[in-house]
Amino acid sequence: MASQRIQERIEEFWRQYTLERSQAVRVSRGMFLVFVFSALLFTWMTFTTRKPWSPLTEAKYLWDVFLPVTLLSAWGLTVKEDKLGRRVQSGGYTVIFQVVTRGVNKEAVLRSVSSVLYWAPKYLRNFQVWVVTEEDADRDFFDSLEARVLYVPRDYSTPMGSRFKTRALHYASRVRVEEGLNRRDVWVYFMDEESVVGEDTVLGIISFVEDQDREVGQGVITYPNFWGRNLLVSYQDSLRVGDDMSRFRLQAKLGKVYLGHHGSHLLVRADVEGKVGWDFGSVRAEDAVFGGSVTAEGYRWGFLQGFLYEQSPFTLQDFLRQRRRWVWGKLDLMRRVRTSRKLKLIHVLDLSLWLLSLPSEVLAILNLVYPTPMPGLIPSLISSFSFATVLYLYWLGHNVNATLAGSKWFPSALLNIALVPVLGGMEALSAWYGLLTYRRSWRIGFEIIRK
Structure with missing residues (x-):
């Protein structure tokens, strides 16, 4: 069997993702305060009123534009973390674990499916595993999986002309509608091909369905799988985890998602998915459009406890x-006619801040080479708060990923913090890389990276 041959050479690291390991990492509000107060105290003690005019001095107001984002992050860090315990499914509902793949990264797909088959039967009485792929995928491999495989027909098209992953997602949702599975007692848990579930993932799904009166849930994605394969990329993805544990947790707790969400570690009641669908046309931000549509329909979001375990890209190119x-x-989303103005505005602001991170990074480097005063005490304190908050998010995310990967985190965390200027530059350059290559993006299509 094709899957058996691959199974022999894959590492079953999902077995180590137990409830105890997931609960070993928490937000430390005390450490966050140490970061913030240290930065503010240093700024207060070193601030000088001597301000010879310099364009670099005035340019430092740029650092303060990130304050709204860091305030939201700080607010999110204050949200109480609920305790997750072991329990067996008590209701009559069904959970469908759905993996969407182009069919290229077969080892990743097998890891994903195998992790579900290892952990789900321990606690769920009614569950299914669906794998959605293209008609030209390796059928010997996919037919050997212990899962229901949907092959999207080559000639399948949607009314809005959706392409790539959006097309596959919509096809699967229409299959559920046709089979009468778009019901209130059916839940769909969305995974990417590299997603791996742990014990806490399954327990978090049960807790959400049985304890929360919400229709959609999102949670924290971590990146311990193959952690450190590319140290710079693993370190930069620390920020993604910190962002999930602050801003993303906050908006899920508030019940509405405006700041974007992930396409994986997403739990949706099937009747909601059936109504909203995934037919959004030629847009590669299907998760953002889906989230905006769900919110616009008045459905309520909740926070999905437990982690989903994924991996960072292996190379800087990826x-x-x-x-x-x-x-x-x-x-794509900004150009899409049917997208709400509110959602477009949010993503315009988000992308603008991402693009502004490059001149902000350049300004910081220039300030190291040619130090100039801040334009005032208040702007200086604001930028110090923002900088300290971002540093703590790196610190938090690193500790989560390293702990889950079973690695000693403290020395590595110090290196992660020391490399933030380099990591920030990588992230900033990537935004401009995307912007400057957009005109030819449809010739490139939907790129798949190695996993």
Whole structure:
């Protein structure tokens, strides 16, 4: 069997993702305060009123534009973390674990399916595993999986002309509608091909369905799989985890998602998915459009406890391709006629801040080479708060990923913080890379990175 041959050479690291390991990492509000107060105290003690005019001095107001984002992050860090316990499914509902793949990264797909088959039967009485792929995929491999495989027909098209992953997602949702599975007692848990579930993932799904009166849930995605394969990329993805544990947790707790969400670690009641669908036309930010549509329909979001375990890109080239695809998706969304003005505005602001991170980074480097005063005490304190908050998010995300990967985190965390100027430059350049290549993006299509 094709899957058995691959199974022999894959590492079953999902077995280590137990409830205890997931609960070993928490937000430390005390450490966050240490970061913030240290930065503010240093700024207060070193601030000088001597301000010979310099364009670099006035340019430092740029650092303060990031304050709204860092305030939201700080607010999110204050949100109480609920305790997750072991329990067996008690209701009559069904959970469908759905993996969407182009069919290229077969080892990743097998890891994903195998992790579900290892953890789900321990606690769920009614569950299914669906794999959605293209008609030309390797049928010997996919037919050997212990899952229901949907092959999207080559000639399948949607009314809005959706392409790539959006097309596959919509096809699967229509299959559920045709089979009468778009019901209130059916839940769809969305995974990417590299997603791996742990014990806490399954327990979080049960807790959400049985304890929360919400229709859609999103949670924290971590990146411990193959952690450190490319140290710079793993370190930069620390910020993604910190962002999930602050801003993303906040908006999920508030019940509405405006700041974007992930396409994986997403739990949706099937009747909601059936009504909203995934037919959004030629847009590569299908998750953002889906989230905006769900919110516009008045459905309520909740926070999905437990982590989903994924991996960072293996190379800097794949890192740039991944980020470029995200930028293309945002630009697709902005150009899409049927997108609400509110959602467009949010993504315009989000992309603008991402693009502004490059001149902000350049300004910081220039300030190291040619130090100039801040334009005032208040702007200086604001930028110090923002900088300290971002540093803590790196610190938090690094500790989560390293702990889950079973690695000693403290020395590595110090290196992660020391490399933030380099990591920030990587992220900033990737945004401009995406912007400047957008005109030819449809010739490139939907890029798939190695996983």
